[in-house]
Each structure stands twice: as structure tokens, then as C-alpha cells.
Amino acid sequence: MSETTNGESVGWQPSAPVNYSTRVDKVGTSARTARGIRIVLAFVLAGVMLIPVFWLGLTSFKSRADAIAVPPKVVNFTPTLEGFVNLLSDRSVLNARRLELMKERTDLTWYEEIALKNGQQITGISQYVGRLRNSVIIAGTSTILAVILGLLAAYSFSRFKVPGESDWLFFILSTRMLPPVVVTIPIFLMYRQLGLHDTHLGLILLYTVFNLSLTVWLLKGFLDEIPREYEEAAMVDGYTRLQAFRKVVLPQAVTGIAATTVFSLIFAWNEYAFALMLTTERARTAPPTIPTILGRGGVEWSAIAAGSLGFLIPVVIVTFVLRRHLLRGVTFGAIRQ
Amino acid sequence: MATIELRQVAKKFGDVYAVKPLDLTIADGEFVVLLGPSGCGKTTTLRMISGLEATTSGRILIDGKDVTWKHPSERDIAFVFQLFALYPHMSVRQNIEFTLEAQNVSPAERTQRVGDVAKLLEIEHLLAQRPGGLSGGDRQRVTLARALVRRPAAFLMDEPLGALDADFRHTMRAEIKRLHLAQHATTVYVTHDQIEAMAMSDRIVVMSAAEVQQVGTPHEVYHDPANLFVARFIGSPGMNLAPGKMADGHLLLAGGHRYLIPAQWRGTLSQVAGGEVILGFRPEAATVSDGGSLAAEVYANDLHGAYAVLHLSLDGENPETVVHVRADRFAHYPIGQSVRFDLNPDMVRFFDPNSGRALRTQ
Ligand SMILES: Nc1ncnc2c1ncn2[C@@H]1O[C@H](COP(=O)(O)OP(=O)(O)OP(=O)(O)O)[C@@H](O)[C@H]1O
Ligand SMILES: [Mg+2]
Numbered sequence: 001m002s003e004t005t006n007g008e009s010v011g012w013q014p015s016a017p018v019n020y021s022t023r024v025d026k027v028g029t030s031a032r033t034a035r036g037i038r039i040v041l042a043f044v045l046a047g048v049m050l051i052p053v054f055w056l057g058l059t060s061f062k063s064r065a066d067a068i069a070v071p072p073k074v075v076n077f078t079p080t081l082e083g084f085v086n087l088l089s090d091r092s093v094l095n096a097r098r099l100e101l102m103k104e105r106t107d108l109t110w111y112e113e114i115a116l117k118n119g120q121q122i123t124g125i126s127q128y129v130g131r132l133r134n135s136v137i138i139a140g141t142s143t144i145l146a147v148i149l150g151l152l153a154a155y156s157f158s159r160f161k162v163p164g165e166s167d168w169l170f171f172i173l174s175t176r177m178l179p180p181v182v183v184t185i186p187i188f189l190m191y192r193q194l195g196l197h198d199t200h201l202g203l204i205l206l207y208t209v210f211n212l213s214l215t216v217w218l219l220k221g222f223l224d225e226i227p228r229e230y231e232e233a234a235m236v237d238g239y240t241r242l243q244a245f246r247k248v249v250l251p252q253a254v255t256g257i258a259a260t261t262v263f264s265l266i267f268a269w270n271e272y273a274f275a276l277m278l279t280t281e282r283a284r285t286a287p288p289t290i291p292t293i294l295g296r297g298g299v300e301w302s303a304i305a306a307g308s309l310g311f312l313i314p315v316v317i318v319t320f321v322l323r324r325h326l327l328r329g330v331t332f333g334a335i336r337q
Numbered sequence: 338m339a340t341i342e343l344r345q346v347a348k349k350f351g352d353v354y355a356v357k358p359l360d361l362t363i364a365d366g367e368f369v370v371l372l373g374p375s376g377c378g379k380t381t382t383l384r385m386i387s388g389l390e391a392t393t394s395g396r397i398l399i400d401g402k403d404v405t406w407k408h409p410s411e412r413d414i415a416f417v418f419q420l421f422a423l424y425p426h427m428s429v430r431q432n433i434e435f436t437l438e439a440q441n442v443s444p445a446e447r448t449q450r451v452g453d454v455a456k457l458l459e460i461e462h463l464l465a466q467r468p469g470g471l472s473g474g475d476r477q478r479v480t481l482a483r484a485l486v487r488r489p490a491a492f493l494m495d496e497p498l499g500a501l502d503a504d505f506r507h508t509m510r511a512e513i514k515r516l517h518l519a520q521h522a523t524t525v526y527v528t529h530d531q532i533e534a535m536a537m538s539d540r541i542v543v544m545s546a547a548e549v550q551q552v553g554t555p556h557e558v559y560h561d562p563a564n565l566f567v568a569r570f571i572g573s574p575g576m577n578l579a580p581g582k583m584a585d586g587h588l589l590l591a592g593g594h595r596y597l598i599p600a601q602w603r604g605t606l607s608q609v610a611g612g613e614v615i616l617g618f619r620p621e622a623a624t625v626s627d628g629g630s631l632a633a634e635v636y637a638n639d640l641h642g643a644y645a646v647l648h649l650s651l652d653g654e655n656p657e658t659v660v661h662v663r664a665d666r667f668a669h670y671p672i673g674q675s676v677r678f679d680l681n682p683d684m685v686r687f688f689d690p691n692s693g694r695a696l697r698t699q
């Protein structure tokens with residue numbers, strides 16, 4: 001029995017659950033040293049991994065000259081949005097007379113000024129913007145579809161007796177075994193026949209099918225870990241199976257769904273080979289577009305860097321939003337609460 | 338509240354019976370315990386009553402209505418699972434309310450009923466918490482609260498105390514029994530703990546190998562086991578079973594002992610073909626006394642708090658002929674010593690060694 005400060009007696013209180021380890025072998029001196037070393041190592045490793053991304057970010061804010069300077073400039077350059085302007089706009093080179101005229105104008109916007117410094121005039125928005133939008137539409141829709149379909153299939157595999165269950169599961173997995181490049185030509189021919197070539201629908205269908213194997217397998221693993229008793233209790237309590245699924249299973253599967261969503265999104269977002277073969281203009285996504293920036297009048301490193309950075313951002317945002325669920329999700333439930 | 342009737346209800350998984358055709362009628366307000374060793378089909382029976390498992394054959398009636406093919410949600414029964422099925426993503430209050438939501442109970446009444454049941458089970462202070470942080474006992478209380486708040490036609494409980502430690506089981510056992518007496522709710526309770534079954538039930542259904550062995554009150558099951566399985570399974574240690582052969586009004590037991598058959602049994606036993614029977618008696622049916630008619634050698638001696646259980650070998654060496662006899666806690670019985678004892682003639686039972694069934698006096 002313990003005493004509070006004002007002498008009032010309080011009974012035994014259940015302590016808050018301890019969710020860190022207090023085992024001797026985890027808090028002893030040598031364990032702490034080992035942990036210190038591990039933390040340092042983790043930082044070093046993270047540093048090594050992040051250097052390219054850091055360099056990418058740096059380059060995107062450099063002028064064309066600074067981007068290719070030798071030795072490379074890390075801090076001693078003036079940041080400019082030139083790369084972004086070049087990425088997002090179409091420009092034409094001005095001749096000497098028009099250049100003079102332009103320089104006299106006072107109604108120029110900041111991005112027109114930047115273009116002018118390189119002797120160029122902005123003529124419109126570049127394709128990149130539309131293609132990034134295509135990427136968002138196609139990757140987003142196909143990910144949502146793959147996760148929803150995968151969730152329903154995985155739930156059925158997990159909870160019901162499906163005849164030939166393991167064969168089906170193997171078949172679903174086997175669709176992932178062929179490298180995509182091998183099937184691009186036949187799919188290209190089929191898509192042309194079906195009028196799916198260079199359409200959003202075409203790529204959405206393809207990415208959904210490709211991601212389904214991943215989502216079914218991943219989600220089945222997560223759903224298997226949720227005890228059946230939860231739904232059974234809900235059903236006895238007066239809910240239908242569908243209601244039980246929505247109210248009991250779904251909230252507990254968030255972790256798995258989040259992880260699966262991120263994995264599918266990364267695939268659909270980064271996919272290059274199919275996008276290159278099956279689209280030309282209307283439905284072309286960002287990945288096949290970025291290398292084409294290379295081609296226009298010398299290597300525009302800062303524009304490429306800016307394009308890659310812009311391409312990274314949506315995935316980073318989604319991952320960041322779902323991060324709370326991811327840590328448990330990507331380790332396949334090995335870390336429990 | 339309701340009656341539950343099982344008519345020839347059976348369940349097969351593949352070609353194997355998990356429950357062989359079973360008949361059982363449970364009266365309104367009765368507390369029936371399904372008791373049996375692991376894998377005998379208790380849970381399966383309970384799940385069939387709840388509708389979570391479809392029957393292979395037979396019919397199930399709740400309150401006279403055939404519910405054999407009704408969805409679990411339409412049967413108006415509450416199921417308490419062995420593993421506490423509390424939803425981790427909801428607070429204790431939400432967990433308890435969850436079932437009322439399904440029945441479109443108004444929010445005001447919900448609060449009222451949750452309050453009532455929380456008070457009854459003394460969990461009012463836990464309502465705002467998540468179940469994850471609760472102790473085993475508190476979780477079990479919440480699970481019970483979830484079932485009670487519904488006021489269903491019947492309660493089905495599958496080893497609800499299985500995961501608790503011994504001390505706490507004791508308390509919860511009494512609480513469940515008190516709740517039952519207060520609410521008078523039809524209850525089917527599964528356990529493999531016979532002490533629990535004895536303590537709580539109006540009737541016990543003893544199951545083994547997918548079959549019902551006996552249905553009876555705790556007294557009947559204990560004192561008048563229907564067959565050898567029940568005799569061995571109930572009681573710890575189980576009933577003593579000593580095979581013997583009848584000869585001129587006596588039973589010839591291992592070690593050459595002659596047991597004088599009690600008068601009320603002579604008629605029945607004289608009709609047994611071959612004269613082979615198994616004598617059965619509980620440890621407390623024997624009284625150690627120097628003038629006893631039976632004798633055996635001490636094989637081992639278990640000291641309990643209030644009494645001792647002597648293991649006596651009838652033939653002096655073979656462990657298979659050991660019978661257990663209750664004796665004075667403070668007397669000294671060295672191993673190998675010969676002990677004489679008598680059997681209370683009213684507490685002696687006989688079994689047919691071929692069918693395993695109990696013989697009945699005429
Ligand atoms: N879904 C199932 N598929 C196949 N066999 C099953 C299934 N459920 C149960 N069984 C089998 O049916 C038999 C009875 O199982 P049940 O769970 O009813 O036993 P129990 O008496 O509840 O045992 P315990 O005391 O271990 O809980 C067991 O042999 C079990 O292996
Ligand atoms: Mg069971």
C-alpha cells in the first residue's frame with residue numbers, strides 16, 4: 001500500500017501495460033553499447049541510402065551550368081527554379097532582336113524572367129504535367145481496384161472452403177512469375193485489336209491484374225491473423241457476414257491494407273515497360289517521359305532532377321500518411337502491440 | 338428465455354463424425370454442461386446450436402421453432418467464446434453496445450442497459466478503456482457483459498474460464514452461477530473441467546469420441562455412471578474398477594480376494610452370462626477398518642489437505658489392480674503394509690465388461 005503526498009491512502013493500482021523490454025539482457029551495459037553501435041550504423045546506412053535523393057533535390061535547384069560543374073557544387077551555388085520552369089514549360093529560343101524587345105518589357109512573370117535569362121520564351125505548359133496527371137489517375141485507380149478486389153478474394157480464401165484453394169492461390173501467384181517484358185508484345189497486339197492501346201483504361205486494367213497477385217497474397221496473410229471468432233461473435237450478435245466484415249474485420253486489417261496499398265502503388269507508379277509499349281500520347285505516364293527530357297537540346301540535368309523529384313513526391317506523401325500502420329504492416333505482423 | 342431441442346443432430350467433417358447423432362432437450366432456464374475430453378465434439382455441438390456450423394443431419398429447435406437453417410444472427414442466442422473475442426479497436430463500452438446496435442436499440446436505452454450490466458459485473462470503471470490493457474479476469478467480465486446485455490433466448494459458453502488461473506476461475510464460476518440463478522437464463526456451458534461441471538450444472542452431458550455417454554444430474558453422473566467411460570472420467574481419481582468372477586454369491590477379485598455381493602445386487606448379477614462383472618466403487622465408499630472383509634497392500638499414499646488417498650494393490654504387486662481408498666489424513670500407512678477395508682453396500686456399482694454398460698438393480 002502506497003501513500004500519496006497528502007497522506008491519503010490509495011490501494012494497489014494496476015500499472016500501465018509495459019510495452020518496452022526491461023529484461024537484463026536488454027538494459028545491461030553491454031546491451032546499451034551494442035544498441036548505441038546499432039543506432040550509429042542505422043544512421044550511416046540511412047545516410048548512404050539518402051545521398052542520391054539528397055543529390056537529386058540539390059540538382060533540381062541548380063542552374064544548368066552549376067549542375068554540371070566540376071568539382072560538384074554542394075553549397076556554393078545560387079538556388080534557382082530554372083529546372084522546374086524548364087520541366088513544366090515549353091519554350092522557344094529568342095533571336096537577338098526579340099531578345100532585346102523582351103528585355104524591355106516590365107510585365108513579365110517570375111518564370112518568364114527565368115526563361116529569359118537563358119534567352120528563351122515560354123510558349124506553353126509541357127507534356128510532363130499531363131503525364132504526371134496520367135500517372136496519378138492510372139496508378140491511383142489501379143491500386144484502389146487491386147486492393148479492393150484483393151481484399152474480397154483474400155477474405156474468401158481466408159474464411160471459406162474454396163475448392164482447390166491452394167491451386168488457385170498458386171495460379172494467382174504464378175501470374176507474377178513471368179517478367180513483364182516477356183508479355184508486352186502479345187499484350188500490345190491484343191490491346192491494339194481491342195482499342196485499349198494508349199487509353200487510361202488499358203493501363204489501369206493491366207496494372208490491376210498485375211497487382212492482384214500481390215494484394216491477394218499479402219492480404220490473405222493479414223486476414224488469416226485476425227481470429228475468426230471476431231466475426232463469429234458479431235454474427236451471433238445479430239450482424240450479417242458483410243456487416244461483420246465491415247465493422248470488425250476491416251478496422252483490424254488497416255495495417256495490412258495500408259502496407260498492401262503502398263506496395264501496389266509503388267509498382268503501378270514506377271512501371272516503365274508496359275507504359276512505354278502501350279501508350280503514345282494520351283495515356284502516357286511519367287516514367288517513360290522523364291528520360292525524354294534528356295533529348296531536347298543537350299542534357300538538362302536540373303530539369304531531369306526536378307522531374308524525378310516531382311515523381312517521388314506522391315509516393316512519399318502516401319507512405320507518410322500511412323506510416324503509422326506501415327511499421328507493423330511491412331514486417332508481416334511480426335511486431336505485435 | 339427458451340428451450341433448446343436437438344433431434345438426431347450430427348456433424349461430419351469429411352468422413353469423420355465430430356458429433357454422432359445426438360438427442361438432447363434442454364428445458365427453459367436450465368444450466369446444462371457439456372463435459373468431455375479434448376476433441377470429443379463439445380465445441381462443434383455448441384457451434385451447431387449457435388448456427389456458426391451447419392449440421393450434417395438432424396434438426397435444432399429453439400423455443401419450439403426449427404432454426405436448423407437459420408443464420409446465427411437470427412437465433413437470438415449469445416455466444417461466449419473461449420478466447421475472449423473482444424474487439425481491440427473499440428472501447429469496452431462500444432464492445433458491449435455493439436450487439437445492441439445490431440438490434441436497433443435506441444441510444445438512451447443502450448446507455449441504460451450498458452450501465453446496468455456494467456454495475457452487475459462491477460466493470461463500470463473500465464467502460465472507457467480499450468480491452469487490450471485489461472487483465473484476463475476483467476476481459477472475461479466484459480465478455481460476459483456483452484452476452485448479458487442482450488437478454489437473449491439462451492447463452493452458449495465455450496470454456497469461458499479456460500484461460501483464467503485457478504484462483505480466479507473459482508470466483509468467476511460462482512459469479513456465472515449467481516448470474517444464472519438471478520436471470521434464470523437457459524445456458525449451455527462447455528468445459529472439460531469436471532469440477533466446474535459438477536459445481537455449476539443442473540445437468541451434465543458427458544461426451545466422448547463424438548458420442549453422448551450419459552445425460553444426468555451431477556449426482557447421477559457421479560454416483561450412477563452409465564458406463565465405464567463415465568465411471569473413469571468423472572471424479573479424481575475416477576471410480577475404482579475391479580474385474581471379478583462370480584462364485585457362490587461372492588465376487589472373486591485379483592489377488593484371490595472374495596467380496597460378498599450385497600443382497601440387493603444378487604438378483605441382477607445372477608443373470609449375467611459367464612459370471613464376469615466389473616465391480617465399481619468410489620474411494621469414499623471404502624472404509625479402512627481392521628475387521629474389513631477386503632485386504633490389499635499399500636502401493637502409494639497421496640496426502641491431501643483433509644484426507645489421504647491410499648493406492649492399494651489387490652494382488653500385492655501389480656499396479657493394474659490398484660484401487661484408491663480414502664483414509665485418515667493422520668494415520669501412518671507405510672508402503673507394503675496390508676490394509677483391510679469394507680465397502681458401503683449402497684455405494685457399490687457393477688458393470689458388464691463386454692458392453693461396458695452399468696448394470697442396474699431390479
Ligand atoms: N473445421 C473443422 N474441420 C475439420 N475437423 C474439425 C473441425 N472442427 C473440429 N474438427 C474436429 O472435430 C472433432 C471435435 O472437435 P471439437 O472442437 O468439437 O472438440 P472439443 O470437444 O471442443 O475439444 P476441446 O476440448 O479440445 O475444445 C475434433 O476431432 C476436431 O479435430
Ligand atoms: Mg472446444
